Amino acid sequence: MAEVTRLEFDAGALRRWLSDLLGPEDRFELSRISGGQSNPTFFLDWGDRRLVLRKQPPGPILKGAHAVDREHRVMAALAGTEVPVPPVLAFEADATVIGTPFYVMERVEGRVFGDAALPGLSPDERRGIYLSLAETLARLRNVRPEDVGLGDYGRPGDYFSRQMSRWGRQLEQSASGGTPELHRLRDWLEANKPEDDGRIAISHGDFRVGNMLIHPTEPRVICVLDWELSTLGHPLADLGFCCMPWHTASDEYGGALDLDRATLGIPSQQEFVERYQAHARDAGELTPFHTAFALFRFAVIFVGIADRALAGTASDPKAERLGPLAHRFALRGLDTAQAAA
Structure with a gap:
């Protein structure tokens, strides 16, 4: 069953794209991650797989900004090195799919701290x-x-x-x-x-x-x-x-x-x-x-x-x-x- 938060793009188009990439699944859940000032980011559950979607923001973009293609390329290149990066799955350059280029990567469980004080830690x-x-x-x-x-x-x-x-x-x-x-x-x-x-x-x-x-x-x-x-x-x-x-x-x-x-x-x-x-x-x-x-x-x-x-x-x-x-x-x-x- 699909569960999708309010989006600025067509979730159905994303679901069709994912079906072509990973095979069809009944479970499709998509929710935006709060915070972040640049490329919109979403948690994405596709069947039993826990994924992350990163896309360019809508609207006019300065040349060279919001380069999701470069994000995907560098993380794919660093896979297997000592630099820890999330496993990336695919990049989509065709903006007509969901309105902007985007890519999908595996979700890694961990903690994110928004400020240098690292609150709550010893x-x-x-x-x-x-x-x-x-x-x-x-x-x-x-x-x-x-x-x-x-x-x-x-x-x-x-x-x-x-x-x-x-x-x-x-x-x-x-x-x-x-x-x-x-x-x-x-x-x-x-x-x-x-x-x-x-x-x-x-x-x-x-x-x-x-x-x-x-x-x-x-x-x-x-x-x-x-x-x-x-x-x-x-x-x-x-x-x-x-x-x-x-x-x-x-x-x-x-x-x-x-x-x-x-x-x-x-x-x-x-x-x-x-x-x-x-x-x-x-x-x-x-x-x-x-x-x-x-x-x-x-x-x-x-x-x-x-x-x-x-x-x-x-x-x-x-x-x-x-x-x-x-x-x-x-x-x-x-x-x-x-x-x-």
């Missing part, structure tokens, strides 16, 4: 999860793109220049245009870009606690989720991004700057980085630029979320509350830049 569990996060990022760093068929997954070299161009362009093209502080941060980053050192790795692009699936009972990462921003990039970009909780407050998308981190069991940024460096090949040195760049990029993402909220196409109906965070992340980035002076 200090030892928090510490274990953070250090597992550092080790998981190192495992991603250690995968050579060409060894898993991702040698052409992005343009090699000069990563930060290309990323500044991309996110600066998105900022200029946004309906709201961001804030003066965000433009000032962009200018500082442009003036302080490090020279390209030739390091190339698979870059997740959004590597943080909120995009990790944690083992149901153990303090360790069992799946890395939400790969839509992945590309070939510089490994220190992901590391800088992963360090944002030490630079943002608990009311700024769940940071940890204002928390009693020692009491909570959250390791220092230095310890976190050292754990990463101990497990990553050719790790490199994290600098204030890398952290400020991460804050800038996330601020531009918040600008995009606010624009989609105004247009009525945001994945989260409460997305409008995140718009002010673009300004606050810009200020945190400027603080990081000033500390580097």
